[in-house]
Amino acid sequence: MGKRFGAAWKFLILGAATLIALFPLVWVFYNSFKTNSELFENPWALPTQLNLENYIYAWEQANIGKYFVNSILVCVTALFLCLTLSTAAAFAITRLKWKLSGGIMMVFLVGMMIPIHSTLIPLFLMFSKAGLINSLWSLIIPYTTSGMPIAIFILAGFLKTFPVEIEESAVIDGASMGKMFFRITIPMTKPSIATVAIYTFVSMWNELNYALVFLSDQSKMTLPIGLNSFKGQYSTNYVAMFAAVAITVLPSIIIFSIFNKQVIEGMVSGAVKG
Numbered sequence: 001m002g003k004r005f006g007a008a009w010k011f012l013i014l015g016a017a018t019l020i021a022l023f024p025l026v027w028v029f030y031n032s033f034k035t036n037s038e039l040f041e042n043p044w045a046l047p048t049q050l051n052l053e054n055y056i057y058a059w060e061q062a063n064i065g066k067y068f069v070n071s072i073l074v075c076v077t078a079l080f081l082c083l084t085l086s087t088a089a090a091f092a093i094t095r096l097k098w099k100l101s102g103g104i105m106m107v108f109l110v111g112m113m114i115p116i117h118s119t120l121i122p123l124f125l126m127f128s129k130a131g132l133i134n135s136l137w138s139l140i141i142p143y144t145t146s147g148m149p150i151a152i153f154i155l156a157g158f159l160k161t162f163p164v165e166i167e168e169s170a171v172i173d174g175a176s177m178g179k180m181f182f183r184i185t186i187p188m189t190k191p192s193i194a195t196v197a198i199y200t201f202v203s204m205w206n207e208l209n210y211a212l213v214f215l216s217d218q219s220k221m222t223l224p225i226g227l228n229s230f231k232g233q234y235s236t237n238y239v240a241m242f243a244a245v246a247i248t249v250l251p252s253i254i255i256f257s258i259f260n261k262q263v264i265e266g267m268v269s270g271a272v273k274g
Contacts, residue, residue, distance in 0.1 A: 031239060033047040058240050058241075064226055064247055066226075067223045070136065070220060070222045071224075073136060074143065078143035082144045082148055086148050089104075090158075093105050109149065116146040123138075123142055132214075136220060139211055150196070155193070159189060167184060170183075170184055197259065205223070211224055227245065
């Protein structure tokens with residue numbers, strides 16, 4: 001009886017915490033289908049009908065569609081580069097025998113301790129000399145490098161849990177280094193890669209400071225800047241702003257919904273093997 005009572009309390013507490021976390025998001029979504037008059041009349045009531053005009057207005061007239069495409073280009077490119085380089089670096093540190101592997105790992109660990117926005121001024125000066133200011137590459141490069149330390153830390157820790165004999169048997173069978181990396185290492189680390197991918201994508205998708213400093217051309221801006229300017233220019237059209245926010249958070253929700261199983265598998269596998 002006591003165990004059932006304790007389980008019921010845990011369920012109630014976790015359920016309440018989930019509702020508290022989800023309510024702001026749900027509130028934004030259903031208010032994005034209202035008109036401004038409905039919002040001001042009762043912001044807590046459900047919309048009388050599903051009004052898609054707010055989404056059309058935000059996507060076309062407020063340029064959210066253009067900002068969305070820019071964010072996709074930046075985040076997908078940076079994420080691909082980050083995962084490719086980080087997986088290769090983690091493989092080299094954990095599986096290849098060389099004297100500086102421990103020192104290189106320490107360098108990446110130090111990189112985790114440095115606030116990424118403390119590099120804004122040095123990067124701005126370097127990008128200005130290289131002609132990269134107001135270019136999407138001025139975001140892709142720092143997003144890639146800033147995501148690598150934590151990615152290498154997670155992937156290297158995951159690879160250390162697997163016995164080296166797996167790769168050694170592949171080498172005995174005649175597998176080259178490239179085949180061993182692509183056919184053994186990457187499939188083994190898929191859950192860990194999924195975890196890193198979600199964490200890195202969300203941080204890139206929501207990043208504002210780099211984009212605010214390095215981009216000035218409106219056609220190159222990403223969603224965080226778009227929402228910032230949207231607030232000032234269209235401050236009276238709150239329901240359209242809610243629609244823009246809903247468009248912004250939707251990719252993160254979709255990606256986590258698709259890869260949540262792999263993330264849980266990675267966490268459980270790491271816990272069991274560690």
